[in-house]
Amino acid sequence: MGHISLITMAVVVIGATAYIPQEKDHFLTDVILREVVDRMSKDFADDTGAYLDFPETNRISLGAMMPGRNVKDLETEEQQFPVDYDPLGDSGNPNPSIRDQEYLQHSTLWGHQYMAGGAGEGKQRLKPDGAIKNSKEVKTDASLPAYCNPPNPCPVGYSADDGCLEQFENTAGFSREFQSAQECMCDSEHMFDCPASSGREIQSPGAGNDLTDSDLDRIMEQFQVEDQHRNLVAKKFHVKKDGNPFLKGEKLPVAAKKGIGVVY
Amino acid sequence: MRPQQDPSDPYFPFQWYLKNTGQNGGKAKLDLNVEAAWAQGVTGKNVTTAIMDDGVDYIHPDLKYNYNARASYDFSSNDAYPYPRYTDDWFNSHGTRCAGEVAAARDNGVCGVGVAYDSKIAGIRMLDQPYMTDLIEANSMGHEPNLIDIYSASWGPTDDGKTVDGPRNATMRAIVRGVNEGRNGLGNIYVWASGDGGEDDDCNCDGYAASMWTISINSAINDGQNAHYDESCSSTLASTFSNGAKDPNTGVATTDLYGKCTTTHSGTSAAAPEAAGVFALALEANPQLTWRDIQHLTVLTSKRNSLFDAKGRFHWTMNGVGLEFNHLFGFGVLDAGAMVALAKQWKTVPARYHCEGGTVSETQEIPSSRSVLLKINTNACQGTETQVSYLEHVQAVITLNATRRGDVELFLTSPMGTRSMILSRRVNDDDHRDGFAKWPFMTTHTWGEYPQGTWSLEISFNSQTPQSGFIKEWTLMLHGTRDPPYSGLPVSDPHSKLAIVKKAHEERNKL
Numbered sequence: 001m002g003h004i005s006l007i008t009m010a011v012v013v014i015g016a017t018a019y020i021p022q023e024k025d026h027f028l029t030d031v032i033l034r035e036v037v038d039r040m041s042k043d044f045a046d047d048t049g050a051y052l053d054f055p056e057t058n059r060i061s062l063g064a065m066m067p068g069r070n071v072k073d074l075e076t077e078e079q080q081f082p083v084d085y086d087p088l089g090d091s092g093n094p095n096p097s098i099r100d101q102e103y104l105q106h107s108t109l110w111g112h113q114y115m116a117g118g119a120g121e122g123k124q125r126l127k128p129d130g131a132i133k134n135s136k137e138v139k140t141d142a143s144l145p146a147y148c149n150p151p152n153p154c155p156v157g158y159s160a161d162d163g164c165l166e167q168f169e170n171t172a173g174f175s176r177e178f179q180s181a182q183e184c185m186c187d188s189e190h191m192f193d194c195p196a197s198s199g200r201e202i203q204s205p206g207a208g209n210d211l212t213d214s215d216l217d218r219i220m221e222q223f224q225v226e227d228q229h230r231n232l233v234a235k236k237f238h239v240k241k242d243g244n245p246f247l248k249g250e251k252l253p254v255a256a257k258k259g260i261g262v263v264y
Numbered sequence: 265m266r267p268q269q270d271p272s273d274p275y276f277p278f279q280w281y282l283k284n285t286g287q288n289g290g291k292a293k294l295d296l297n298v299e300a301a302w303a304q305g306v307t308g309k310n311v312t313t314a315i316m317d318d319g320v321d322y323i324h325p326d327l328k329y330n331y332n333a334r335a336s337y338d339f340s341s342n343d344a345y346p347y348p349r350y351t352d353d354w355f356n357s358h359g360t361r362c363a364g365e366v367a368a369a370r371d372n373g374v375c376g377v378g379v380a381y382d383s384k385i386a387g388i389r390m391l392d393q394p395y396m397t398d399l400i401e402a403n404s405m406g407h408e409p410n411l412i413d414i415y416s417a418s419w420g421p422t423d424d425g426k427t428v429d430g431p432r433n434a435t436m437r438a439i440v441r442g443v444n445e446g447r448n449g450l451g452n453i454y455v456w457a458s459g460d461g462g463e464d465d466d467c468n469c470d471g472y473a474a475s476m477w478t479i480s481i482n483s484a485i486n487d488g489q490n491a492h493y494d495e496s497c498s499s500t501l502a503s504t505f506s507n508g509a510k511d512p513n514t515g516v517a518t519t520d521l522y523g524k525c526t527t528t529h530s531g532t533s534a535a536a537p538e539a540a541g542v543f544a545l546a547l548e549a550n551p552q553l554t555w556r557d558i559q560h561l562t563v564l565t566s567k568r569n570s571l572f573d574a575k576g577r578f579h580w581t582m583n584g585v586g587l588e589f590n591h592l593f594g595f596g597v598l599d600a601g602a603m604v605a606l607a608k609q610w611k612t613v614p615a616r617y618h619c620e621g622g623t624v625s626e627t628q629e630i631p632s633s634r635s636v637l638l639k640i641n642t643n644a645c646q647g648t649e650t651q652v653s654y655l656e657h658v659q660a661v662i663t664l665n666a667t668r669r670g671d672v673e674l675f676l677t678s679p680m681g682t683r684s685m686i687l688s689r690r691v692n693d694d695d696h697r698d699g700f701a702k703w704p705f706m707t708t709h710t711w712g713e714y715p716q717g718t719w720s721l722e723i724s725f726n727s728q729t730p731q732s733g734f735i736k737e738w739t740l741m742l743h744g745t746r747d748p749p750y751s752g753l754p755v756s757d758p759h760s761k762l763a764i765v766k767k768a769h770e771e772r773n774k775l
Contacts, residue, residue, distance in 0.1 A: 114396075114421065114422045114427065114429070115396040115419055115420065115421060115422065116419065116420070116421070116422045116423060117317075117391060117417070117418050117419020117420060117457075117533065118317055118318050118356075118358040118359070118391045118418060118419055118533065119318070119355050119356070119357065119358040120355075120391075121418075121419075121423060121460050121531060121533065122423075122460035122493050122530065122531035122532075122533070123493070123530065123531070124358075124528070124529075124530050124531060125515070125526075125528035125530070126353055126354045126355060126357060127353075127354050127357075127520075127526075128520045128524040128525055128526040128528075129526075129528075130512075130515070130526065130527070130528035132353050132354065134353075134355065135353075138422050147340075147349060147392065147393060147394065148349060149341040149343075149349070150319065150341065150347045150348055150349035150350060151347060152338075152343055152344075152345035152347055153322075153323050153345070153347055155322050155323075155328070155331055155333040155336075155345070156328050156329060156331065156333075157333065158333060162344075163343070163344070164344075164345055168323070170321065170323040170324070170522050170523050171522050172350060172354070172521070172522050175348075175349075175350030175522075176350050176352075178350075179349065179350050185394075187351055187394075189355075190351035190352060190353045190355040190356075191351055191352045192352040192353070193352065
């Protein structure tokens, strides 16, 4: 009993800080929590390891670490938790009918994700007067570049000590200036004045290309996916127009743009 | 009931979804009936709704005092402040618009008013990176589950009419954990937009909307028609309102980026936050409501009102215990006043059980011009620990393939004769390789019914050209209670849906 309450406390600590360094988490997950999981027919501890402990650093490594983690998570998870319908009522799960408990049941999904939503979906009118039409947008985990970071103004009751911006003006202009000082990928889908090299009219014809696997091409590939509907059409109607040397020449400046951003 | 004045906020007259007076060609009184809830003194106090989107302008004068900073996070740039990223086209205004629908402040002279104007919103910025990962989704849906009561999502697999996709591993676990353990064990409420794919898509192919653990919300326009972009599916539980009428001034009025206001918010993604706001009202009225109580309350208090299918395809039908449903609108449009009133008297529904009703696993060919009829006769685990006597959700877990997946239609009929279209034709889905692999098609239409007896599954092609395929497996999953769910509830209105279902359940027990 004492043991369990100690674990509960440990879990509370994780919940409170949420993004503590990985080493601690591994210690908890691997050594202590597993014991608890064996006793309780809940997936609590395993979940903690599965999705609460991503590194604080940045987005790229977040994605890069995924494959390895997923394999590990799957293995430990399947030992304790029915992934599919089959174990329901089987001996594999000693207590199949825990009252009022939901089970993880789903078909296995493979491959990359493609998600749509927000203002990228359907017909929307942007800006308060509806002056601008939205454009369709599909997001995927197929590649992992990053946009600029928005400013972090202080919410009511917060101060600079909390790591937010006290000197802040809630206007489009302020945010534009703030972001333009950063070194990051220009979002050509939604910025009118990206450096010419990264404009969407250049990426679109890039559609049918077989891209090589350089970093630069990975970024290009991402735009392909965002434009996937148009590209599907483009492939049908522009067969053999691919391999356009004009397009190959245009890829470089995308990388160069990162350098340009440093000037500020 | 206290006499109430209309909010004085300048955009309130444009908020026909809160109070429809017939403005701009709408139908008077076709609205969320929020004033009846407010008149009961319920405005969303101590309830937090997380907007999982592209960020929230939490400096907005109409939102800043209703912003729950502790429960917020920015997963797109990994910090605690989900302020939206600037783009020239103001693309990232979506979360701010959704937030205003839920919790814009009242009588402050700014924009309009939220459905639950004393509730809090949390911002979870997770849509604004050029990619999406399972980890971002999972962390978003599992963020601060004891501080956040309701999660509102207006995203999901691409609504291109040919995608079949859903939550991946970590995300699925986050959802399951949310309903099992969130809100200190009462379960988080996940509200989902059913999708903007139009009639060529079916939201049962969207594993988020089709999940039992999400409440999927469709939208109607200001005169009661379905919106032209509406996707339909049998997993939709209820509806709220969005744009789509010819008059361009019938969009959703709400807050916009950089302290501004707008009247042009749109899509089913505008409908989901309205539902989240109504659920916030219900949770203030009764903070002990579980995630299942909210679904039961939704079923029992949603109204047919004057909702109708503009194309005359889907009619209102009564299920076996007297509940009216429509394939487009679920059990109807949310009624905040009625939900709050019932929430106050509510007694938590009995324990829920899961029963595998049966499986058909012999492979059968689906002929091109004739349907295949499969039957499962089930006692719904009677006499076992998992007996289900009163249904909540039903899933048909199906494996099949076809020369053209989009031409396959599936109908599930309950022992009481309720027929759910669990998969409609999707003209753009030309898949001929993957088919469906143990895909859980869900229906809410048989809510409250008794599962014992013969269920049938009808598989057919709806196609101009000859097709072929094979149905390989059908497993019937029944979810619900062993005990009658509403026996402890007082009935105040003999014509209410509660009265009708309760009477049906009581009469059966006499037999």
